[in-house]
Amino acid sequence: MSRRLLDDEDPDRLYTVTGGRSRTDAIALDLVTLIVSESEPAPGMQSEHVRILRMCRRPVAVVEISAELAMPVSVVKILLADLLDTGRVSARHPVSGAAGSSLPSGDFLRKVLVGLHNL
Amino acid sequence: MPEQNPLPHPDRRKPVARPLLAALVTAVLVGGLWFWVTTTTPHDARLPVAIAGGVxxxxxxxxxxxxxxxADAVHTSEVSVRRAWEDTQQIRGAAEHMRGELARLLDQVVPALVQKLREASSAESALAEIGQPPDELHQRILRTLATEIAVGERRRAAAMAACANAAGRVQALSTSMLADLREMENRSSEDMLGDLMKVDHSTAQAGRLADSIAVLTGARSGRRWTKPIKMESILRGAMGRIGAYQRVRVHSTSTTAIAGYAAEDVMHALAELMDNATKFSAPSEEVHVYVEDLHNGTVITIEDGGLGMKPQALARAELAVSPTEPLDLTMLSGTRLGLAVVGVLSRKHHLHVFFRPSSRGGIGVVMRIPNQLITQPRLEPLPEAIPQRRPVAVGAPAAVAALEAPTLTATDSRTDGRTDTAPGEPLELPQRTRGQTLQSAQPARHVAEPSLTERPRGDAGSRFGAFQQSRTRRSIEAVEPAEPSWPEHNDA
Incomplete structure (x- = not known):
């Protein structure tokens, strides 16, 4: 196990990965935002960007990118913000608005609840 | 010498005796003559003749x-002068002999003695090995010298050992702190992350300082990496250890890696060079790092836009990193350890460091890393596997296909944009069983660079392993259902 941990360690620190930034305010990304890459990785790109672009050929949640890169979500968000700024990926928020409009009304749900209690 | 003693006695007697004898002989002869003359003269002339004769x-x-x-006096003084000259000659000969002895002592014996003492032998044994000079005074000189130098050497060795030991402890401490900080960063909230990064940065710089002291005191530097470190990580690792890392711009498309045993030292040397570049240029200037793979190694150029170096400083810098000159601790000036450290590290790993004027106005430092330190990075788990497992977790209709033939879809994505051999691969893939895959994945990562056709086999396992590990580390519940379903369908 310890050998495995030693093997997995890398010499680069997180602040060098993000260039010293620890937060990004520009874009609202949450854990389940789906990311899709819009272009192929270009030579000379940061390796994390390359990996994100490869990984996101199909939509992947931010949290999964974080797990795959073994990096904190906030660092991944900074990396994604860079890619979003250059238009290399796009973010799709989970469809909460559309789903909200088609939800059954409160009255109906209450009726269901009462019915369940009666069972 | 022995004949000198009897001589003075006759000499001392002679001045009085010989003239008296001569005067006596003369008196007898002249007296006799005048007596004869007087007797032969007539009587009346006898008295004046006798008087004249007597007078x-x-x-x-x-x-x-x-x-x-x-005459005797002259003779005596001649003799004494000659004797004095002989004495002088003798003394001069003796002095010449002494001089020769002393020169031999200084030119041969003392350097040999110092050499022995530097090789950590005690004063007594060094003196015994050298052999004692015949002169007693020289022996005393040699003994005093040996004792003093031996004490000095012991003091130096003790100071070096103490420094190396302390530096080693700080190294160990900073390594474990960096690991802990990374762990904390992984768990931290967004607000804490910035602060943790600051501490991380300071710790990394402290670690570099400890590494520098360790290198200068002859101890080993930092830590050993158990895998090749890819060039990007080398450069970022080096950047992370300097204060103004945000001013460093890296331009690299290199895909090579540095062998694990040398990676730390290369990183450290680069960090020192980058530190110099950022320190000796204006705070608004950026420092540019270029990486180029050549047939005889990898060349890393660090260019700054500072003031450059005066010829004297340049000569000193070149001497410090020269491949032939050993480290001279007396040349260290308290505040500037960087180039001395680079010199030690480059001599150890045969890195070549050159200085040249930079087109940006300052200095360009060129470091060539020889081919024997260059290798290929270990295969990283390619990240395409995730999308295939995601449908399983979500339970979307698309998952059905993946459940039925997970290996097939995995192959498809892997070969994306690479080769068109996908149709052939599913035939060999189902041969793998659950245990074998993970087992074979670990050794596969130690192989330097399997060819492209070999890739899929090693990748699937290591990808799976990496995902599993990172997922357990992050404990993401969302993907949890994927775990049991994967082997199930693999077996089916």
Whole structure:
């Protein structure tokens, strides 16, 4: 196990990965935002960007990118913000608005609840 | 010498005796002559003749006495002068001999003695090995010298060992702190992350300082990596250890890696060079790092836009990193350890460091890493596997296909944009069983660079392993259902 941990360690620190930034305010990304890459990785790109672009050929949640890169979500968000700024990926928020409009009304749900209690 | 003693006695007697004898002989002869003359002269002339004879005889005797006395004196002084000259010659010979002895002592014996003492032998054994000079005074000189140098050497060695030991402890401490900080960063909230990064940065710089002291005191630097470190990580690792890392711009498309045993030292040397570049250029200037793979190694150029170096400083810098000159601790000036450290590290790993004027106005430092330190990075788990497992977790209709033939879809994505051999691969893939895959994945990562056709086999396992590990580390519940379903369908 310890050998495995030693093997997995890398010499680069997180602040060098993000260039010293620890937060990004520009874009609202949450854990389940789906990311899709819009272009192929270009030579000379940061390796994390390359990996994100490869990984996101199909939509992947931010949290999964974080797990795959073994990096904190906030660092991944900074990396994604860079890619979003250059238009290399796009973010799709989970469809909460559309789903909200088609939800059954409160009255109906209450009726269901009462019915369940009666069972 | 022995004949000198009897001589003075006759000499001392002679001045009086010989002239007296000569005067006596003269008196007898002249007296006899005048007596004969007087007897032969007539009686009336006898008295004046006798008087004249007596007077002249006396005068003659006196003259003879004086002449002989003077002659003796001259002779004596001649003898003494000659003797004095001989003495001088002898003394001069002895002095020449002594001088030769002393020169031999200084030119041969003392350097040999110092050499022995530097090789950590004690004063007594070094003196015994050298052999004692015949002169007693020289022996004393040699003994005093040996004792003093031995004490000095012991003091130096003790100071070095203490420094190396302390540096080693700080190294160990900073390594474990960096690991802990990374762990904390992984768990931290967004607000804490910035602060943790600051501490991380300071710790990394402290670690570099400890590494520098360790290198200068002859101890080993930092830590050993158990895998090749890819160039990007080398550069970022180096950047992370300097204060103004945000001013460093890296331009690299290199895909090579540095062998694990040398990675830390290369990183450290680069960090020192980058630190110099950022320190000796204006805070608004950026430092540019270029990486180029050549047939005889990898060349890393660090260019700054500072003031450059004066010829004297340049000569000193070149001397510090020269491949032939050993480290001279007396050349260290308290505040500037960087180039001395680079020198030690480059001599250890045969890195070549050159300085040249930069087109940006400052200095360009060129470091060539020889081919024997260059290798290929280990295969990283390619990240495409995730999308295939995601449908399983979500349970979307698309998952059905993946459940039925997970290996097939995995192959499809892997070969995306690479080769068109996908149709052939599913035939060999189902041969793998659950245990074998994970087992074979670990050794596969130690192989330097399997060819492209070999890739899929090693990748699937290591990808799976990496995902599993990272997922358990992050404990993401969302993907949890994927775990049991994967082997199930693999078996089916």
């Amino acid at each position: 002249t005889g006396l005068l003659l005797c006196f003259a003879v006495f004086l002449a002989v006395y003077r």
